[in-house]
Amino acid sequence: MLSKEDNELLCRVGPGTPMGDLIRQYWIPALISSELPDPDGPPLRVHLLGENLIAFRDSAGRAGLLANHCAHRGASLFFGRNEEGGLRCVYHGWKYEVAGRCMDMPNEPTESTFKDRVHLMAYPCQERAGVIWAYMGPREERPSLPDLEWISLPESHLHHSKIFRECSWVQALEGDIDSSHVSFLHSSVGRPKLEEAWQREGSRFWEYEHGDRSPRLEVVTTPYGAIYGARRNAEVDTYYWRIAQFLFPFYTMIPPIGPRAGVGTRIWVPVDDENAMYWQVSANPLRPQEESDRRRWGSGAPLAGEYLPPTSDWTGRWRLAANKSNDYFIDREAQRTESFTGIGAGVNLHDQAITESMGPIYDRTREHLGSADAMIIQARRRLIDAARELRDLGTSPPGVDDPAIYRVRPASILLPRDVSWLEGAREHLVARPGVPVSSV
Amino acid sequence: MLSKEDNELLCRVGPGTPMGDLIRQYWIPALISSELPDPDGPPLRVHLLGENLIAFRDSAGRAGLLANHCAHRGASLFFGRNEEGGLRCVYHGWKYEVAGRCMDMPNEPTESTFKDRVHLMAYPCQERAGVIWAYMGPREERPSLPDLEWISLPESHLHHSKIFRECSWVQALEGDIDSSHVSFLHSSVGRPKLEEAWQREGSRFWEYEHGDRSPRLEVVTTPYGAIYGARRNAEVDTYYWRIAQFLFPFYTMIPPIGPRAGVGTRIWVPVDDENAMYWQVSANPLRPQEESDRRRWGSGAPLAGEYLPPTSDWTGRWRLAANKSNDYFIDREAQRTESFTGIGAGVNLHDQAITESMGPIYDRTREHLGSADAMIIQARRRLIDAARELRDLGTSPPGVDDPAIYRVRPASILLPRDVSWLEGAREHLVARPGVPVSSV
């Protein structure tokens, strides 16, 4: 349970809010590089942390993220012409380069110096690991990107996918560090199709999961956020430990399943207070993505079905065909006989449905948290405390000035019953280039 | 005319409002029994008095009405599995029986006693006369149902129908105790089709109605609400009296027309401040509903045309195909030559159109009430006074502790001109099982 004040502080991300300011300390994934495929291509509307921005790629291939409204009289730069070296407003021809400098102001007398005094709000961008990252914060000297393992991999080893989710970013994130729901929300009734698939991939995950549906959770704070170990009975002398990470401000590393597990992360980027973009970064530490990996994702959203046709609206892309307006195509008969939810298109859609069903921002004063929610409690506490310390003391939040702390991994391992999980898993939780993830 | 304050008090029905508290003193019709046909069937979204609730029927056939959000972290129970004896949240498997008790909490350790301390908000339900009634009020010991004549009839003698109306419940109700509109809103131009139908059924209603379109209204308060007699000239030595009832908090009994008239009522249940559910209870005091009765209702809404296909939304059922978005299919040529409104599908649709056309909550400070509005004035006064007395003095409103006062009827009768209507109609206004309604 949170107080009303803490709930507001946790969820609101607009300019000037404590959590919005905290997130703006970090580089933020704004677009997949391929969303702006070509130099001088059409601009895109982007809604990020409650702000309306226009993204474009200039003639030199640099990505830019400008304020929507032209500095002159406010025409939208979405209608702009992406010309040599900058984006030109079609109303009076004012032209801006990626950093917001006004390059040309052809409707003013040629001798005018007015254009040198006009600067459009623009957020610095950099491109790395197939992601266009934006810095929406106050520092003149930008911080570094987090040293997440996949960010240093060749793009060929990566696959990015996104799903628009209609609820608060933190409500979405919480579902990802919530070990116990897996035994229910994603479970089968009757023929265990999903379980079979996981078993085919060589994981004993489901066997242990089914055998012990109320795992004991141990949560520890870390320099970069928090970590949990979820302990289940395995063999007579072992425990099955599923270990997951939360990393400031919006990254999660969920426990791996099966030998194909990679070193990606999930990213829960606030679109605004009531919507989030779920990024699934798939990263193979050893080799390029292959045809079989791609088949896994198919043409649609990973484990969530098809997308709706994209639109040019502020939030018109990456929306699922199965969504709250159609109850995610719930099939009540399937719910009786096949799966716990009756929602067919996969685990991501289950998570989507259930976190959206709480409403845009759940009123956390009405919660009843149990021992299974310890990680969620910890992650919220870390975020709230850090936002307060930034606001009140100016303290930089974790990782902004220390990108190396992101060099960690999750794990799924068997350990003898008398071994401490943090001790026993220590080496498995460190990013080790060229070494696969530890995944039972 | 009402003051702004009185208008707000009259119309607002959310939790904690004076009128909302008044209505919550009574049992409230929530669903037709057949809307939850089967034990362990799919749950339904229900919006009632501004609250979002999940209705379900458990394995034993009991109806339940639970809070939408699971007590744990707020997942919607609409997606719940209706299992043996209760509704189970699909997020972490918490399971609730109809009274809101948490029966199972499988994601917590088996030795945990947490579930005994968790209770989900649930409203008591009872089922009677084909209606699922809910009690949303504060009493531990529930009051009785009102002793309306039809509630004691066998279900075979009853027919329930509902229409969703897009305006305040009281605005809708007022149209039902408004005698003088009948001569206009429902009248014909040119060929009097509707009149002919009524005449075929043996009523002299229309003849008197046409002969005297400004009836004299006499209004008297009653223990259960208010009653009016609308007097029209009939034969040389008689008056035609149409007598209608308003009963706390939302029942009306309109004057009968023709010998087929029954002992049903109309119920104006607040969905929220700006929407109402119109219940039409048709009840034959003497015999089961017959094929010819059912034909009268047809497959669609009684005298209002077809329904839109139902949706699973909070207010997705019982909506009319003819609605404000299409101007109720008004036909201007028909308005010139056939009917006063040009709206074809029947009297209920006329009422629907005209009360919705006032807007969701009409600003009653701008009214100009005449002598024809005396009953409306009285009913409002009764409601407002009772809501204030409940709020300020804790006085239970009429009928809550005295269900017998509901044993009344409306009537349409001819009386000698020198006889007081209340005297002359006395025996006709009492519920008399086995005796038809008095209807000229």
Added chain:
Amino acid sequence: MLSKEDNELLCRVGPGTPMGDLIRQYWIPALISSELPDPDGPPLRVHLLGENLIAFRDSAGRAGLLANHCAHRGASLFFGRNEEGGLRCVYHGWKYEVAGRCMDMPNEPTESTFKDRVHLMAYPCQERAGVIWAYMGPREERPSLPDLEWISLPESHLHHSKIFRECSWVQALEGDIDSSHVSFLHSSVGRPKLEEAWQREGSRFWEYEHGDRSPRLEVVTTPYGAIYGARRNAEVDTYYWRIAQFLFPFYTMIPPIGPRAGVGTRIWVPVDDENAMYWQVSANPLRPQEESDRRRWGSGAPLAGEYLPPTSDWTGRWRLAANKSNDYFIDREAQRTESFTGIGAGVNLHDQAITESMGPIYDRTREHLGSADAMIIQARRRLIDAARELRDLGTSPPGVDDPAIYRVRPASILLPRDVSWLEGAREHLVARPGVPVSSV
């Protein structure tokens, strides 16, 4: 740039706002006469200055503009019957003539005098030059219509067209007194189709426009508003002057192009704070509109493509098929190779797109105005000052009591470089019946 306070004052037009009160001093174009074609025809919903009104034409052909809600209990008069001499509410039969007097109240006793005390809010209308004008102001004795040149022409010489625009009236109007955008927003890339068309009509407009895209602007206040001359280099010893007018409260006269230019005006009528109706009055001072003129307008909106099918909603008419929901059918390839905007259907649609793209009411505290915006600055200042003077001192705004000041014209002329434009253009700027507009 405006302060937040001035921006609010400039844009808000509801009853009781300073700008709303200012505009209500004038006669306001409410409908094209042909929108109410027949006596006793169906009533129309009209949304004007934020008010919901019902327009109808009575048996004598008089136009009326009544409050939406019947004075009795608020039923909408949109559903009314347009009967002999007045509009009758279908709820209880109350009937109103165009001036709002209650003519009949048939549900009250015949001896009642209640109807003599009931008066429905109604705005006086007059019909002139094919326009139904409404007076929504406070004066008992109405002011005169403005003495605009076209108002005295025969209706045969006129053509009215309207386009609904989804932004503040003043944001729309500003685009019309903004000389420098023409060289960008409406310009071509590659094959200059539009320019060719203008040239075919005999104008050297585009030649000068292209040769000098940053005109020097001179702005002067006038008794009726403001005037600008935009100076471009023409021949070696001449300047090309484009002279435009702003006239209180919402008229513009843009500089003419080519010999077919007429003496019409544009009118920017506030629908509400966030929407405007753009009136294009085309007026030939010498002869009736001909087939070739009509072809110019076609079946759709002038230079803006097709209309959406009209609806009966408050703002359901004169909406364009190309609109913000579909990005005005922008064609990015055409934007690269054919026109500056890639928006195909004509100059009016360019203006529509760009002013709507600013949002419903642009936040003018964020503007950066240049020398090219001098006319806009002046027009705003005139409007704001006049609204303040009316509010604080009761001063009647320009033209209300002096209709003759509207006898002016715009012009496009060549003048020797050493001649003052106001001197040189003096006679061209006066309305001269029977003389064509001066247009190079």
